[in-house]
Amino acid sequence: MGKNFYKTLKANVPFVDDLVINEYLDSLGQKLVSQTDKPDNNFKFFILKIPTINAFAGPDAYIGIHTGLILNADNESQLAGVLAHEISHVTQRHLARAMTESSVSPAAMFATMLAGILLSTQNPQAGAAVFYGGSAAMMQSQINFTRHNEHEADRIGIHLLRNAGINPVGMSDFFGKLLKNADSNNILAQMEYLRTHPLNSTRVAEAQNRIETNDKKLPDDSLDFQLSKARIIVTTASSLTELINHIEKLNINQQTIATRYTYAIALTRQGNTEKSITILNQLITSHDHPWFRLDLAKAYETNNQPDKALSVLENLLLLYPNYLPVTIEYARALNQLKQPEKAIQILKQQLKKKEQPVVFQALAQNYYANNQITAALEATSHQYELEGYLQLAAQQIDYALKQTDLESSTRQRLVSRKNNLINKLGKEQSFPN
Ligand SMILES: [Zn+2]
Numbered sequence: 213m214g215k216n217f218y219k220t221l222k223a224n225v226p227f228v229d230d231l232v233i234n235e236y237l238d239s240l241g242q243k244l245v246s247q248t249d250k251p252d253n254n255f256k257f258f259i260l261k262i263p264t265i266n267a268f269a270g271p272d273a274y275i276g277i278h279t280g281l282i283l284n285a286d287n288e289s290q291l292a293g294v295l296a297h298e299i300s301h302v303t304q305r306h307l308a309r310a311m312t313e314s315s316v317s318p319a320a321m322f323a324t325m326l327a328g329i330l331l332s333t334q335n336p337q338a339g340a341a342v343f344y345g346g347s348a349a350m351m352q353s354q355i356n357f358t359r360h361n362e363h364e365a366d367r368i369g370i371h372l373l374r375n376a377g378i379n380p381v382g383m384s385d386f387f388g389k390l391l392k393n394a395d396s397n398n399i400l401a402q403m404e405y406l407r408t409h410p411l412n413s414t415r416v417a418e419a420q421n422r423i424e425t426n427d428k429k430l431p432d433d434s435l436d437f438q439l440s441k442a443r444i445i446v447t448t449a450s451s452l453t454e455l456i457n458h459i460e461k462l463n464i465n466q467q468t469i470a471t472r473y474t475y476a477i478a479l480t481r482q483g484n485t486e487k488s489i490t491i492l493n494q495l496i497t498s499h500d501h502p503w504f505r506l507d508l509a510k511a512y513e514t515n516n517q518p519d520k521a522l523s524v525l526e527n528l529l530l531l532y533p534n535y536l537p538v539t540i541e542y543a544r545a546l547n548q549l550k551q552p553e554k555a556i557q558i559l560k561q562q563l564k565k566k567e568q569p570v571v572f573q574a575l576a577q578n579y580y581a582n583n584q585i586t587a588a589l590e591a592t593s594h595q596y597e598l599e600g601y602l603q604l605a606a607q608q609i610d611y612a613l614k615q616t617d618l619e620s621s622t623r624q625r626l627v628s629r630k631n632n633l634i635n636k637l638g639k640e641q642s643f644p645n
Contacts (some may be wrong), residue, residue: 213319215600217272217274217326218270218274219599225260225330226261227261228258228260228444230447231536231537232503233444234257235537236437237259240291241255242255243376244295244299244373244376246376248299248303253302254273255275255302256273256275257275257276257277258275258276259276260276260278261279261447262280263283263448264278264280265280265281265284265390265405266405267294267297268329269298269301269302273302275295275298275299277291277295282440283444283445283448285386285437286385286389287382287432288378288433288434289373289381289431289432289433290382290389292373292383293369293386294386296369296370297366297383298365299369300364300366300369300372301361304361306364306365358409358410362409362415363418365409369383370423374430380427380430381427383419384419387411388420390406391406391411391412391416438468438469438470439470439503442470442473442477445474446477449478452478453482456478456482459475460475469498472494473495473507476507476511480507480510480511485512485514486515488511489508489511489512489515492508492511502528502531502532502538505524505527505528506528506537506538509522509524509528509541509545510541518545521545525542525545529542529558534565536568539558539571540571540574542555543555547578547581550581552581552582556579559571559575559578567594568598569598572594572595573595576589576591576592576595586615586626589609589612590608593605593606593612603637606633606634609630610630613626613630
């Protein structure tokens with residue numbers, strides 16, 4: 213069920229595909245998950261490019277966050293507060309229990325949930341209406357279980373935050389902020405979060421009461437959060453020119469590191485790479501951070517200086533071996549400079565850490581560039597399998613088997629892989645998930 217939910221979302225809703233932000237969100241999420249009593253649960257965190265403020269726990273520990281929520285969070289602890297709350301909905305089996313107790317079938321419930329998310333990408337008000345108008349029975353069952361569940365998710369979430377070493381004050385702060393904005397500006401349509409997670413001043417006060425004195429000493433922000441937010445500001449900006457003009461009007465002394473970073477990446481995107489290279493170098497001198505260097509490489513590349521880009525990435529890889537965003541960028545740069553063999557080597561190393569679709573995708577590109585067609589098809593087959601497209605994965609193996617001059621060991625491996633995929637596909641069709 214979770215995989216299908218995710219696949220349907222992926223096919224219909226714009227995702228934030230920025231590896232840097234996704235890796236950041238995943239590490240923050242996993243830090244919290246590691247404090248639960250089910251640390252082995254396979255949580256998947258992702259970001260949807262939707263301007264409304266919302267987060268949701270879908271089936272099978274798939275947790276989605278809207279860009280609107282990240283843009284409206286002031287610091288890391290506020291985002292972590294929302295994540296901890298969603299994680300707790302999953303570990304306490306709130307959704308699973310609601311489905312067993314409800315007369316509505318799980319499939320119908322998720323169809324409604326999906327429809328709501330899909331519609332909210334176009335029109336938040338219509339989305340929210342569908343979300344709740346889908347079925348009267350479902351609505352009733354939601355109201356019956358929700359209040360208790362919301363309190364429980366807050367209570368457990370605060371424990372997770374504290375034990376993960378994150379200031380839990382952010383949770384009550386963020387809820388308080390949502391509630392205040394909803395009252396004063398009447399922008400409830402922008403705040404789907406309040407509809408899906410009923411909130412009132414009692415709940416905020418209770419969350420505040422759960423905070424202990426020592427909690428307040430825990431860190432409530434990180435540079436990674438502020439820089440992730442900067443990247444989202446740029447990718448979701450309706451006009452880069454306006455964004456750049458806005459920053460240029462600010463007094464330079466009042467500009468934060470994140471503002472300077474926003475400025476630099478917006479400049480690169482607009483093609484003003486020389487200016488952005490200057491700013492990124494200034495940032496690196498004052499606060500070295502791997503993302504500044506990643507963007508410096510990107511700026512060099514956009515500025516037609518691929519060799520400079522490559523040497524920045526080479527250095528980064530030494531400092532951060534197997535850090536996915538660096539590996540992928542480095543492999544891409546090597547591919548462009550016609551060095552696919554070296555890229556293949558580094559990508560294979562990355563796979564030993566974790567098998568991810570994006571690594572197989574990059575591997576396939578480099579195999580093609582190196583004229584290793586069978587290996588490329590096999591890599592793409594692995595990519596599709598991890599993404600849940602078993603049929604397409606098997607098809608790639610069929611293509612590979614049609615290659616001439618296959619060594620018998622390769623043929624054997626391909627045939628056995630094909631059989632595994634067919635078996636897996638058969639199981640999936642008899643027990644749809
Ligand atoms: Zn909730």
